[in-house]
Amino acid sequence: MFAADDVCELLNRRRKDPGGAVLGLATGGTPLGLYRELILRYQRNEISFATVETFNLDEYVGVAPDSPKSYHYYMRENLFQHVDIDMSLTHVPETFDVDLKSSAERFEHQIEQAGGIDLQILGIGVDAHIGFNEIGSSLGSRTRVKTLTQQTRLDNARYFDSLDEVPETALTMGIATILESQAILLMATGSQKSKAIRDSVEGPITASVPASALQLHPDVTLVIDRAAASGLVNIDYFLRAERNRAVASRSS
Numbered sequence: 001m002f003a004a005d006d007v008c009e010l011l012n013r014r015r016k017d018p019g020g021a022v023l024g025l026a027t028g029g030t031p032l033g034l035y036r037e038l039i040l041r042y043q044r045n046e047i048s049f050a051t052v053e054t055f056n057l058d059e060y061v062g063v064a065p066d067s068p069k070s071y072h073y074y075m076r077e078n079l080f081q082h083v084d085i086d087m088s089l090t091h092v093p094e095t096f097d098v099d100l101k102s103s104a105e106r107f108e109h110q111i112e113q114a115g116g117i118d119l120q121i122l123g124i125g126v127d128a129h130i131g132f133n134e135i136g137s138s139l140g141s142r143t144r145v146k147t148l149t150q151q152t153r154l155d156n157a158r159y160f161d162s163l164d165e166v167p168e169t170a171l172t173m174g175i176a177t178i179l180e181s182q183a184i185l186l187m188a189t190g191s192q193k194s195k196a197i198r199d200s201v202e203g204p205i206t207a208s209v210p211a212s213a214l215q216l217h218p219d220v221t222l223v224i225d226r227a228a229a230s231g232l233v234n235i236d237y238f239l240r241a242e243r244n245r246a247v248a249s250r251s252s
């Protein structure tokens with residue numbers, strides 16, 4: 001699995017470094033397969049998370065960290081409790097019973113203190129949001145509270161008992177925060193993401209398509225299935241480029 005290979009390569013390369021690897025993590029349906037694969041590789045002793053520091057993209061405002069609806073809970077359930085990670089080195093934005101502005105500033109400061117994010121994992125919304133940077137998010141934005149679009153609330157209602165229960169706001173890394181990561185790996189599956197992928201990859205850079213800001217980053221890899229790629233006009237070119245990349249990495 002390509003995404004897991006990339007994460008494992010980073011973890012093993014940085015294992016002996018004093019600080020260890022710094023990983024940016026996402027939640028939602030898309031990275032679940034990646035987390036399952038990382039757990040398997042940990043169980044096979046192929047990787048260790050002992051020195052890894054993590055930063056999650058976002059958390060709903062007003063959802064307690066022990067609630068099954070929270071991203072704190074999601075991360076514990078789907079990755080952290082299955083591996084040898086030091087929980088004090090895991091950071092999911094604090095949004096419950098805290099001053100949100102200070103929490104956002106603290107989060108940015110923690111990323112800085114960790115030396116920045118080595119590899120940021122991203123999913124993408126059907127409206128091309130990354131993190132919870134919704135349409136119109138400033139391309140220079142940093143961690144802050146954002147109002148979720150109705151589309152995002154509808155898409156995430158499956159994790160709640162009703163649409164009314166889906167929070168209105170979330171604390172999210174900003175687009176500029178994400179762009180400061182050394183490398184970015186964006187994952188997407190399914191035809192419902194094809195327009196977002198096409199607009200982000202082949203459209204103009206615009207705040208109306210938040211993921212289009214990734215065009216400004218020198219090291220972004222897209223790991224997407226055929227359905228998510230189906231809207232790309234230059235699909236033949238991208239497939240050839242992928243084949244050449246595979247040949248180049250085999251011969252290096």
Ligand code: F6R
Nearest residue numbers: 026027028029030123124125131
């Ligand atoms: C999650 C996040 C969001 C999701 C996006 C796609 O932490 O930041 O941007 O990646 O909403 O969600 P799924 O994967 O559920 O389609």
